[in-house]
Amino acid sequence: MIFLNDSYMKEFQAPIKIVDGDKVVTADSCFYAQSGGQPGDKGIIEINGKKFNVINTIKHELGIAHVCDQPLEITSGEVLGTIDWNHRFRLMRMHTTMHLLCAALPFFVTGGSIGLEKSRIDFDLGEETFEYKTLNTIINEFIQQAHPISYQWITNEELDQQPELVRTLSVKPPRTSNKIRLVKIGTIDLQPCGGTHVANTKEIEEFKFIKYESKGKMNKRIQFTLS
Numbered sequence: 001m002i003f004l005n006d007s008y009m010k011e012f013q014a015p016i017k018i019v020d021g022d023k024v025v026t027a028d029s030c031f032y033a034q035s036g037g038q039p040g041d042k043g044i045i046e047i048n049g050k051k052f053n054v055i056n057t058i059k060h061e062l063g064i065a066h067v068c069d070q071p072l073e074i075t076s077g078e079v080l081g082t083i084d085w086n087h088r089f090r091l092m093r094m095h096t097t098m099h100l101l102c103a104a105l106p107f108f109v110t111g112g113s114i115g116l117e118k119s120r121i122d123f124d125l126g127e128e129t130f131e132y133k134t135l136n137t138i139i140n141e142f143i144q145q146a147h148p149i150s151y152q153w154i155t156n157e158e159l160d161q162q163p164e165l166v167r168t169l170s171v172k173p174p175r176t177s178n179k180i181r182l183v184k185i186g187t188i189d190l191q192p193c194g195g196t197h198v199a200n201t202k203e204i205e206e207f208k209f210i211k212y213e214s215k216g217k218m219n220k221r222i223q224f225t226l227s
Ligand SMILES: [Zn+2]
Pocket: 095, 096, 099, 183, 193, 194, 195, 196, 197
C-alpha cells in the first residue's frame, strides 16, 4: 500500500476497481484505511471531471474503499485522489506520539485510539506504578531530540524470533504477505506498525498530558493532546 511506503504522498491516481454505493474502491491508495486505532483519511476524489468528498477510508477485500458523502452513479474511470492533509498530518503527529509513549512506558499496550483533538493509550502496568506528570518532560524531550523515523521489513519468522518487538496485546501486526513493517524511531522505539508516522519527532512540536485514569487492572489510560 502506498501509505506504508510513503506517508507524505498527498495525491494518487488509480483506476476504479468497483463502486459500491457511496464507496469507491481502488486496488491501492495513498489514503490511509482506518485501522489499529487510527481513523481513515478524508479528502477529495475526482472521477471523469467530477469531484466527490471522501468522508472516511476503510479496508475492502479488493483494496481501499474511499467512502463518499453521497452514492455514486459512476461505475468506471480513473480516480484522482487528494488527501485532506491537515487532517492526516495531525493524525500522523498523534500516532507517532503513541510510539514515544511506548518508549517512555516499557509495558504492554492494551488499547488505544487516535483523534484530532485528543488521543488515548492504555498500558498494562501490572504491579508497577508510574509518575504520569513526568510525561510532559519525557515526551517533549524525545520530540526535541529530533529522532528520525525509518522503516525495515522483516518476515513472519524473523518476528517470531523477536517476540519482544510486539508491544500491543490487542492489535497483532498483519501477517498476510509474510512481510511485516518495523517502525524505528531513532534509538528509542522499534516495533511492527502499519500506521502513518511523521519523518522526524520534531514535527510533533509539543506534547500535552491531559489525564490518567485506571480503567481496570490491565488498562491504565493516558489521555494527551498536541499543541
Ligand atoms: Zn505506528
